[in-house]
Amino acid sequence: MAVFVRVANTGSLTRAARELKLSQPSVSRIVGTLEARLGTTLLLRTTRSISLTDAGALYLDRAKRLLAEMEEAEQATRGVDSLHGVIRLAMPVAYGTRAVIPVLPTFLARHSDLKVELVMSDARQNLITDGVDLAIRINVGPLDGSGFGVRKLALVERLVMAAPAYLVAHGMPATPSDLAKHDCILQHGSFGGESWRFTHNKTVTSVDVQPRFWINSAPGVLAATVAGLGIALGTRVMAGEELRTGQLTQLLQPYRLDPAEVYAVLPAGPRPSAKVRAILDHLAASIGAMTSG
Structure with a gap:
């Protein structure tokens, strides 16, 4: 299930294999075994791209929820100081470069087993299809969450x-x-x-x-x-x-x-994992102190 989610998020067997430290044939075989067990096709594969079928999109949503709950249970057992895994953050380029990246070292120093993947673009990403754990968005006036979790972080002149x-x-x-x-x-x-x-x-x-x-x-x-x-x-x-x-x-x-308002946006669905809540709290404190006013 975790392998399938990584392939769906990255859109690439090769990239998923690299991130999971597996061979590409192993990743392909694992996804194929999952499809055979479920009796349906989850991914449409071509030589250039991978896309989700309708069944794959449905399974992806449920799989993410189950994996998040499993991770939450493991982290609750180990304690917050042993957070691990990858956090995928999306943000605008200039704001990410000048406000977010400078405050990440202190967070990562406290959680040595965590990794952060930054998706930096001035186009707004689809949090679900792009597999984003947390997005930073800038708006003038309140941001319509449209079913997503939204937390205001700062005001920017x-x-x-x-x-x-x-x-x-x-x-x-x-x-x-x-x-x-x-x-x-x-x-x-x-x-x-x-x-x-x-x-x-x-x-x-x-x-x-x-x-x-x-x-x-x-x-x-x-x-x-x-x-x-x-x-x-x-x-x-x-x-x-x-x-x-x-x-x-x-x-x-x-x-x-x-002023522009800076928001953190979380995907709709289950309560965010402990690692996402931890980095959200860190960004709220750090960005708010640095850029508010």
Whole structure:
């Protein structure tokens, strides 16, 4: 059952074999034996990919629950100090790089038998099909869990920024309405879109910006802004180092943007395992202390 779950999560017999320290033929044989015992096909195999059948998807959900309960029972017997196994974390690239990875060493030092697999992408993963134990997501306003477990971790300041070279060439916007005359950089699918909402003296102003560049990742937005390609909307965590070193300048400081909220999202289903609860508590304490405000 554990071998089947690993194959389904990775989508690869070869990768599952490597992670389980087994040979690929052994993994294939184990899954085949399971299918024969159940009397149904769980995985559709081609030379290039592996996908779940309907029966496989149903069995995967139940198998994960059973394995989680077994692991919970074992860990309860051994105690929390002997947590072991792999935790699969999904998160946005820039936030993961600058806020999550720096707080992981202290956690892993306390739990030497744990391993962490990071899935870093600015596209939102499907927690179930991608086998994610815990996802970090950033949103403006409350996040709809849609049946998932959601825990708020922190608030992050949002700001408007540009490189000094861009400002020398194009001028400094004095009010949000000035942004309509500037080249702006947008991240596909990120909060804000083409309408940026500011608050000043309790007055709310929304400005439709004119994007000249669209980029699908936060690091790309950051690099393009530092290169002087335009004005961008970002977060203090994303651009803190560049702002401190003068590579970027914060604009329109009297005008405030609603902060971004950082959430931990857990897959729907049984109570999370002890190892997932442990890293969630660590992230809540560490990220909250580092990035809130």
